[in-house]
Amino acid sequence: MRKIVASGKTIDDAVRNGLTELNTTMDQVAVTVLEAPSRGLFGLIGVKPAKVEIALIERLVAPVIAEAPPERSEPDLGGADPLAEAERFIVDVGATMGLSLSVARSKSREGTTLAIQGRGDLGLLIGRRGQTLDAMQYLVNIVANRYSDSHLRIVLDAENFRDRRRKTLEDLSDRLAGRVIRTKKEVVLEPMSPQDRKVIHAQLQNHARVKTYSKGDEPNRCVVITLKQDA
Template sequence: MKKIVASGKTIEDAVRNGLTELQVSAERVNVTVLEKPSRGLFGLIGTRSAKVELVLLSQTEVAAEPAPVISAAAAPTADKPAAVAKDAILETERFIIEVARTMGLDITIARNDSKEGLTLALSGGGDLGMLIGRRGQTLDALQYLVNIVANRYSNSHLRIVLDAEDFRDRRRKTLEDLSDRLAGHVIRTRKEVVLEPMAPHERKIIHSQLQNHARVKTFSKGDEPNRRVVITLK
């Protein structure tokens, strides 16, 4: 009697990998689930794969065995899109709260819909500057992870913007003011200005602020993550 242990991201993946290794069809094996998959810390770190044992049946056993059926408990179910989206947001908020707790922060989360997507605004006691970081770099990194978590639980694409202490609005105003000052500098000196590397959404603010300017224009150059905005005369 030949048997193997196979693993995969899901139970179905593990079974499929085992069948490929044995080079047989599903009716030729008995399957025992040894370990179910788990999400691990924060739903991202330390995830555990599914593990199954496949026992190869003899031709006599195959004839006597009924065709294998994947039970509803083992197979993923199709939820309604609204329910999936709601679950995705709840899991995302749980992830954020867990991250904040590891940093010694007790936060609350408010949801706001905007043209950019769903905004999750963080507030609470402690130094939320730890979650924001220098020029929002920590907040941007966390936002990247947040979108990964959200879309792991959703069957339609979700776009989530993460904010803390109105940082996004304050940063936007800072960049708009900077754009106007640098445009004036370019006009006075008649020399182009190359800004420091910025994230795509921050470069977009600069471009939008100066797109209708009468005397200067903007463009980006370089490759990510060192892509920069250039302000020059028209």
């Protein structure tokens, strides 16, 4: 199996750079996030780029050239089940990591949730604070929407991580709101994903004494909790 390591300012950039180097497309590879981008000292020194491993999926290469199926045209792509293609991508990524995975579908207000199940350490798919799961969710949405005529929103979950993470962030929001009220000083949280920032904003949007806003650029955008002017 041919694989390379690619880097970029963001995970998206790293994936694009890798696909360009391999001269292939998203549905032909399995992607493993090796390192998420991070800031250095004061956001200026030692900035670390995102790093991903991209492996060509051997399953997608026809073993007998004479019997290889004709290349699919764009109209043909519309006949595939986008969610089935997304699930297949997840299983293939798991296989490259030595994990035997299955996927359960469910509907939610946010779209379709694909819950990853299987044997082995699913923590490998979740990563630190869900960074690997978020990156994989991004890739899964790319794969699914390639086969869909309308935009699909897929939420990827494993071991009920999304609910557990939401509860953790809600509790954190309430504690920090209390600190802001006591000290009368704003609190700047560490950089978070858009999903995590949304939880913080939602938890405090109706708070009587504090308000929230986001500042900075991705991937270093963060939430600020501060007193309302009339508090």
